[in-house]
Amino acid sequence: MENSRLSVKEKIGYGMGDAGCNIIFGAIMLFVNYFYTDIFGLAPALVGVLLLSIRVIDAVTDPIMGAIADRTRSRFGRFRPWLLWIAFPYALFSVLMFTTPDWSYSSKVVYAFVTYFLLSITYTAINIPYCSLGSVITNDPKERVACQSYRFVMVGIATLLLSLTLLPMVDYFGGGDKAKGYQIAMTILALIGMCMFLFSFATVRERIRPAVPTNDDLKADLKDVWKNDQWVRILLLTICNVCPGFIRMAATMYYVTWVMQQSTSFATMFISLGVIGMMIGSTLAKVLTDRWCKLKVFFWTNIVLAIFSSGFYFLNPHATVLIVVMYFLLNVLHQIPSPLHWSLMADVDDYGEWKTGKRITGISFSGNLFFLKLGLAIAGALVGFLLSWYGYDAGAKAQSATALNGIVMLFTVIPGVGYLITAGVVRLLKVDRELMARIQSDLEKRRENYRELSEYPQTKPVEAKS
DSSP states (O other), rough: TTOOOHHHHHHHHHHHHHHHHHHHHHHHHHHHIIIIIIIIOHHHHHHHHHHHHHHHHHHHHOOOOOOHHHHHTTOSSSHHHHHHHHHHHHHHHHHHHHHHOOHHHHHHHHHHHHHHHHHHHHHHHHHHHHHHHHHHHHOOOHHHHHHHHHHHHHHHHHHHHHHHHHHHHHHHHTTHHHHHHHHHHHHHHHHHHHHHHHHHHHHHOOOOOSSSEEEEHHHHHHHHHOOOOHHHHHHHHHHHHHHHHHHHHHHHHHIIIISOOOOHHHHHHHHHHHHHHHHHHHHHHHHHHHSOOOOHHHHHHHHHHHHHHHGGGGGGGTOOHHHHHHHHHHHHHHHTTHHHOOOOOHHHHHHHHHHHHHOOHHHHHHHHHHHHHHHHHHHHHHHHHHHHHHHHHHHHHHHOHHHHHHHHHTHHHHHHHHHHHHHHHHHHHHOHHHHHHHHHHHHHHHHHHHHHHSSSOOOOOOOOOO
């Protein structure tokens, strides 16, 4: 299959792009609830409203960005140049978001909404083109899994760097002022993330073009993308797949601080071990899918996760060694489906072109990114609302039994239910090995036919002599 093999350098380069995204956005996934409630000083329920409201705006901005990316024409390709153009603004707004101004409460609320909105816009502008790249750098389903495995290992390294350094840097640079510490720490991490984006831009190439180019308007593209029945189903999978892990991530700092009653240094070690587990899970994805169909691996992994995560509820939180070991294993299992999920998005993009005759990569991935962010927002809001409902008080010296039980539920049982729902959604997809082999064969024939027609000499017909 042509255009399929990728060098190790390019796989690392592709992964570096998401590492740049996640060394910044990972701080949001791991610490945003805790930062906004315990450092910035916002009420938990208000944090939930903030996270959800920005996602409403994303419903408009995401498909627009996807359409813009599809229509981008440059010597660097359609998607790749955005890594260069948006790297600095994304880094800048991440620093501003983790800056705590000494203002009144109402002014701080406005500041939080504005800075989170600006970060969300730049995240959209760089992440949708980046994710779309995964569909156009190779057309081999196995290479796509390999590429995504490299990607998530690089993400793991970035997240590990984040988890190992952020809290210690907060303490070092801030001293007793944690707000100042978060600002300086995020400035350093944002600069590292920007360099990662630039490395990705320099090493990745776009190879796959639509079999038959089209120049339809945005309205027609939005209408046609819904004709891809697998795309609609993977949107549902995206929102279901992201929620369990993010709920547990958002609850981790609360679980370590209040339930386990451990220090900041322990929290750093705990989160870092989880990240190492996720890196191992990313590599296992390639091993497992070399033997079995990715849809089967995806389904059974989530079934095991549902049982494993729910069982965590019954463990003694003060049995520290046992908790650490089980948390590590849980993260290994949790990360196996992630490379499969993103490779499935590329497969579904191929399926859409095969079925409708149009390749709408930017809009296709923008839908996935919107539902991913929607899932993150729902999960973050759920954590905020439930903490408020359970009576969590950030300023208290100790939490009530109800609040502690709520934190444990957020860390264990609620994600477990999410994994079970995700397993059910996986069963709706049909882009298995056999179908993808047929799709790639058919698309290659279309490309050949289009090339032959394009290269056929367009000669004027000879006029008949009178």
